[in-house]
Amino acid sequence: MAYKIINSQCTACAACEPECPNNAIREKDGTFIIKPEKCTECIGYFDDPQCVAVCPVENTCVIDNSVPRYQAAV
C-alpha cells in the first residue's frame, strides 16, 4: 500500500518531504523514510507519486512490495 525510500540512495535533500500530500515522509537518522500506513501512493491527490517525481536519484522512491498496494476507498 505504499512507496518506500531506498535508504542507501537517498541524498537526504528533503525535496520529497514537503511534497507529500499525506505527510508520510520524515527524516530519520540522516535519511528520509516513508510511513507505509500514511502513504496513499498519491492516489486521490495527484496523477504521479510526488516523491518519485521530485527525487533527484532515479529508483530511490519505489513501490514497497512487502505491503499490499493502496486501495482508494470507494
Add this chain to the structure above:
Amino acid sequence: MEPTSESSNAGAQKNLPLEQLMQKVAEHKGCGTSGAGGKASCGSSAGQGDLAPEIWEKVKNHPCYSEEAHHHYARMHVAVAPACNIQCNYCNRKYDCANESRPGVVSEKLTPEQAAKKVLAVASTIPQMTVLGIAGPGDPLANPQKTFKTFELIAKAAPDIKLCLSTNGLALPDHVDTIKSFNVDHVTITINMIDPEVGQHIYPWIFWKHKRVTGKDAARILTERQLEGLEMLTAAGILCKVNSVMIPGINDRHLVEVNKAVKSRGAFLHNIMPLISAPEHGTVFGLNGQRGPSAQELKALQDSCEGEMNMMRHCRQCRADAVGLLGEDRSAEFTTEKIMQMDVQYDAEGRKAYQQQVEQERQATVAAKEAELADLMSEFSDIKVLIAVATKGHGRINEHFGHAQEFQIYEVGTAGSKFVGHRRVDLYCQGGYGEEDTLPTVIRAINDCVAVFVAKIGGCPKDSLKAAGIDPVDQYAHEFIEQSAVRYFKEYLAKVKSGEIVHVARGDADIRQGAYIAA
C-alpha cells in the same frame, strides 16, 4: 554560562593578529557562488560603462561586483536549502549544487538557526565578511521557508550584513515580493539558455505543478520562468546578476544570445563560468565525457559579450559554504557542533572600524596604479600581455611561488591593467613532495602569461619557467600588483622597441578540473 573549551578557543581566535586573519581570508574575495577555478577574467573594471547611475552607486563598492572591492572583502555561504526542483546535467546532488558548477564537494547542511549562528561566529572573527549568500546545494527558492527564516534571523542580529541568493529561477516569480521585503541585496539566476532546443541538452527534467516535465517542454517552462523572474526583479529594483555555465558544443555560441536577452531585461552583470566536469563527479556530463572550455575559449566568449554589458570575471567558483573563506585549517573550528556551543558576541563597532581601514588600503592601491599609469598614457601599442600573480590579497605581490594555490591573472596594455581572472593550481610546494609532477601543471595553468610575479621563488622552478617562456619576477615582492604590472609592461614595451625581446602571442592554458576547496 560555563565556558566550554570550544568557546574559549573561539575567544583565542578572535585574538589572533589581524594581519594573520586577513591573510587567511584575503584570498577569498567575495563574488560568485561557486567550484573550481580557471576563470579567465573580471567585471566592473570597465567602470560605469552602460550601467545606470543608481546601479553603479550600489555596485561600485560591492564585494561581489566591484573588481577592486572584491580583493578586500569576503563573502560566505551557508547551505540550508538542499532540495531542488530541477535537474541539471552538470549536477550530482549527492554532492553540492553545481548551480555554480562545483560538483564533487559535500557541504554541511544546516538548519536556519545553525546557519545564522555560524554566520555571526564567522563575521565576528573575520570583519571583512560582509555578504551572506544562500546558494547550493539545492535551490534556495525550492526551500523558501528555510531560506527566508535564515535571512530573517541574520537581518535581526547583524543588519550590516548584505544578503544574497542564487537560484535556478524556476520558482523565482512566486517569491519576488518576499525577496523585496527582506531587503535582499542581490539575486543571482543561473541561465544557461533561452532556447528549449538548447535547454533540452542541459536539463533532463523539472518538477513543475506536481509533475515531472522532461525534454523541450521542461526547458521552455524553465526559460519562461527565469526571464519572467528577472523582469520582476528589475521592476522591483533588486540587483540581479546572471550566471551561465559555458558548455562547449551545447550552449557556447548561444550564450551570446543569452547575454543580449538578460541585458535587455535589466541584469546588471553576466558571469560566464566554465563547465567543470570529470567522470568522478558522477554527473551526466562527467560520465558522458562532455568537456569544459579551455582558458582561451572562455576568455574569447567573455570578451565577445563584454561589449554588450559588464562581465564579471573575478568569480572563482568557490565552495559555497564558509569553509572556503576560512581556509581548510580553520573550517574545523566552525563545525556545527562547535558553533552551537560558542558564545557568539557580534561586534558591530569593531567590524565597522576594520572595514574603514580596509577601505583606506583599497584606495591606496587604486591611487598607486593610477599614478603609475599616468605616464603610460602617452604611449600607444597594440601589445597586450597577461601576467600571473602570486598573492595572498591586499592587492600586493605577497605569496611565495611554491605556496600559491592559485594565480591571479592581469591583462596589461597601454590602455591600463585589468584583472581578468584566477587560475587554480595544485600546491606546488608541499614539503618537497611531488615537486616534479606539479610544476608542469602550474606551467600549463599560466601558459598564456608572459611573466609570473612572486614574493619569492626557488632556483629550480625559475629555470623551468624560463624554459617555458614565462618570466619569473621577484623584484616587485610585496609591492602593489597593478602598479608593478604597469611598470613591468613599460619595461617590456621598451625592450620590444629596442629589439632586445620579440613579442610573441602565448598559447592557451588549462582550466583545472575539480572543486575549489581552500581559498
